[in-house]
Amino acid sequence: MDKVLQRAQELKEELTDFVLDAEGDLAVALETFSADQLTRSQKQNMHQRMMVVDRFIIEGSIEGNVAEQTPIDLFIQHHPKLSQKDQQLLNLWRRSFVGLFAITKILPDGFELMNWTTEKHYVVKQADPNALQEMARLKEGEIILTQIAPISEAEWMFFSPWTSLGKLGKPKLAVAIGNFKSNYKNHLYSDAPDLLEEAWKSVERYHTDFVEFFGSDEVTLSGYELGKKLNEFQEIITQKNFDAAGIDRSKSLEEIAEEAGISQEELEETAEAIGSDAKTVSEAWKKQAATNKMAAPQVELPPKLKKAEQVTALSHPRWGQMYLTHYAPLKALLEAGDGTNGADLEPIVQKSLKDPDMNAFVWYRLAEQYPKQLETVLQMALDRPTFKLSDDLDSLLEEFEKPLETDLPEIASVPIHLHNLFQDAVVEVNKSKSKSKSKKKTAVGFQH
Numbered sequence: 151m152d153k154v155l156q157r158a159q160e161l162k163e164e165l166t167d168f169v170l171d172a173e174g175d176l177a178v179a180l181e182t183f184s185a186d187q188l189t190r191s192q193k194q195n196m197h198q199r200m201m202v203v204d205r206f207i208i209e210g211s212i213e214g215n216v217a218e219q220t221p222i223d224l225f226i227q228h229h230p231k232l233s234q235k236d237q238q239l240l241n242l243w244r245r246s247f248v249g250l251f252a253i254t255k256i257l258p259d260g261f262e263l264m265n266w267t268t269e270k271h272y273v274v275k276q277a278d279p280n281a282l283q284e285m286a287r288l289k290e291g292e293i294i295l296t297q298i299a300p301i302s303e304a305e306w307m308f309f310s311p312w313t314s315l316g317k318l319g320k321p322k323l324a325v326a327i328g329n330f331k332s333n334y335k336n337h338l339y340s341d342a343p344d345l346l347e348e349a350w351k352s353v354e355r356y357h358t359d360f361v362e363f364f365g366s367d368e369v370t371l372s373g374y375e376l377g378k379k380l381n382e383f384q385e386i387i388t389q390k391n392f393d394a395a396g397i398d399r400s401k402s403l404e405e406i407a408e409e410a411g412i413s414q415e416e417l418e419e420t421a422e423a424i425g426s427d428a429k430t431v432s433e434a435w436k437k438q439a440a441t442n443k444m445a446a447p448q449v450e451l452p453p454k455l456k457k458a459e460q461v462t463a464l465s466h467p468r469w470g471q472m473y474l475t476h477y478a479p480l481k482a483l484l485e486a487g488d489g490t491n492g493a494d495l496e497p498i499v500q501k502s503l504k505d506p507d508m509n510a511f512v513w514y515r516l517a518e519q520y521p522k523q524l525e526t527v528l529q530m531a532l533d534r535p536t537f538k539l540s541d542d543l544d545s546l547l548e549e550f551e552k553p554l555e556t557d558l559p560e561i562a563s564v565p566i567h568l569h570n571l572f573q574d575a576v577v578e579v580n581k582s583k584s585k586s587k588s589k590k591k592t593a594v595g596f597q598h
Contacts, residue, residue, distance in 0.1 A: 154239075155259075158301045159277035161236060162309065168225050169207055176224060179212045197311040201248070204297050204310035208246045209336070220244075239301065246299035246309050247340040250330045253292050260308075261285075266293070266327060268342040269567050274298050274306045281308070291317045293326060324575035327568065335557045345565055348444050352563035353470050356446070359387055360465040367465045370478050373458035377451040380463075384449040445569035447561060469511040470559025476502040477512065484520040484527060499531035503550045510552045517543060 169180060183206045188198060211218045219227075222240050226232060232240075251272075255262035259282065260275035276282040288294070297310035315326055331338055339346040361367050363383050371379065455461050455473055462477040480502050483495065502508050516524050517539055525539040528546070537546075544554055564572075 154301055155275050155277045155307060157236070158239060158307050161239060162277075162307075165207060165222070165225050165240070166203065168228070169203065169221050172224075175212045176221065179210055180206050183210050197313055201297060201310045204246075205248065208243065208297075208299075242301065243299045243309070245341075246297060248295070248297045248310075248334050248337040249341070250315075250327060251294050251296065251298075253288055253290050253294065256288070256290060261288070263294075263298075265341060266323070267330070267338055267568065268345060268565065270341050272298060272306050273304065274308060275301070276308050278308075285312070288314060289317070293318050293323065295330070319578070320571060320575040321579050324572050327571070338558065345444070346558070349558055349562040349564070350468075352444060352446060353559050353561060354467040356387075356449075356471070356561050357465045357467040359383075359390070360463075360471065364463070364465075368462065370460060370462040373451065373456045373461050376461050376463060376473075377456050380449055380451050387446070387449065443566065444563035445566050446563045447569075449561070464512065464515070466511055468559075469509065469556045470561045472507055472509065472512060474505070474507055474512065476505050476508060481516065481520075484516065484523040487523065495527065496531045499527060503546075506552075508552075509556070510547050510554050511556065513543065513547060513552070 169176065172180070180203070184199075184202050187202045187205065207221045210221050212221070212224065222243065226237060226240060249263075249265040250267060251263035251265055251274075253261050254264050254271065257273070257275075260273065263272050263274050264270070265272070276285060293315040294312045295315065296308055296312035298306045299309040301307050318326060339349065357367070360383070363386060364379070369376070369379075451461070452473060455475065458475050460475065460478050462472075462474045462481075464472045464474065464477070476498065479498050483498060521539055525537065528539070529535050529537045532546075534542075547554060
């Protein structure tokens with residue numbers, strides 16, 4: 151294996167040099183990928199820049215005359231004398247991914263790691279002696295962000311520079327996982343396609359339940375009324391899931407706590423922290439144990455919208471759920487005709503385009519329902535008389551940083567271990583706040 155690891159390191163360096171020294175389409179593709187992935191501050195960080203190159207090697211695509219090719223495809227194509235073993239190794243690297251890993255064991259030439267988002271374990275070797283020496287200070291329990299790649303069916307190698315986040319308590323770990331989800335969406339479940347598939351299926355199920363409850367995939371109410379309706383909807387979904395899991399909700403709180411293997415005090419603390427009742431929390435834990443795979447997040451209207459005069463809820467089996475305050479006014483403007491009588495035409499359009507919740511799906515929906523009116527309104531509001539909906543809508547959406555394809559929506563179910571981590575993190579934060587408030591009260595003699 152030492153020879154395989156050494157050759158893997160050499161081949162990785164050759165592949166990296168090939169990409170960095172490239173000209174033409176490959177160079178343009180790397181520049182475009184880097185611009186999409188790096189913020190201004192990250193461009194100053196060498197680790198971040200190198201990880202983007204390593205990600206491009208695996209994720210990047212180059213449009214050719216025949217079909218899209220990856221950097222690995224081009225490298226193999228330009229090196230026809232590569233041995234069969236080298237080509238096999240390169241093809242293994244297509245499974246490379248970025249992860250947030252916990253160090254579970256320190257090895258002489260690497261580590262045993264656990265990917266926190268999927269709970270999968272890996273033996274990961276460090277091929278670079280200098281890098282291995284730098285990693286000597288790492289301890290079991292530390293969290294590192296890095297990219298790994300397979301060198302066999304059983305062992306992996308560090309494919310990119312690593313960043314240590316140190317040992318993290320549950321609240322900070324929950325934040326780190328949230329940041330990882332934001333920055334590396336495509337890698338959330340990249341080594342667990344079964345979890346990803348189940349997450350997407352949960353979005354479809356939620357959409358079906360939404361339409362069944364509201365009678366439509368679109369509903370507009372005051373924030374107060376919509377909040378109440380969503381609470382009712384949550385209760386129905388919870389009951390439906392409990393029924394499917396065979397959970398008896400008629401048992402007493404003491405019985406439920408005993409069956410859950412926790413004290414009644416712990417049950418009540420957790421319930422208070424997540425804004426639910428103790429019985430529901432315990433039953434949720436029991437359901438998780440029954441399904442032993444994924445848990446659905448809480449359905450709730452964002453706090454900032456609860457007092458809004460008008461909120462539209464839209465549901466889609468892929469885009470998930472959107473809660474919008476600018477949708478109804480814009481739709482009313484479109485229904486009025488060509489928009490020439492709208493005194494606030496430009497402000498409404500600008501606010502709608504700048505609203506991150508008014509995603510590409512929302513605009514495609516409006517374009518399908520009101521094609522001529524939307525085209526006219528956008529021409530007037532943006533002062534673009536030649537704007538054509540059929541030709542220019544996608545570029546307009548990209549101009550306002552609206553992805554044309556959806557990522558996994560927030561409503562998607564998450565693996566049980568992450569769901570439990572987030573709940574525990576909320577409990578710890580609230581306990582800490584309670585202790586802090588208690589100390590303040592004591593100090594002066596005299597509060598999620």
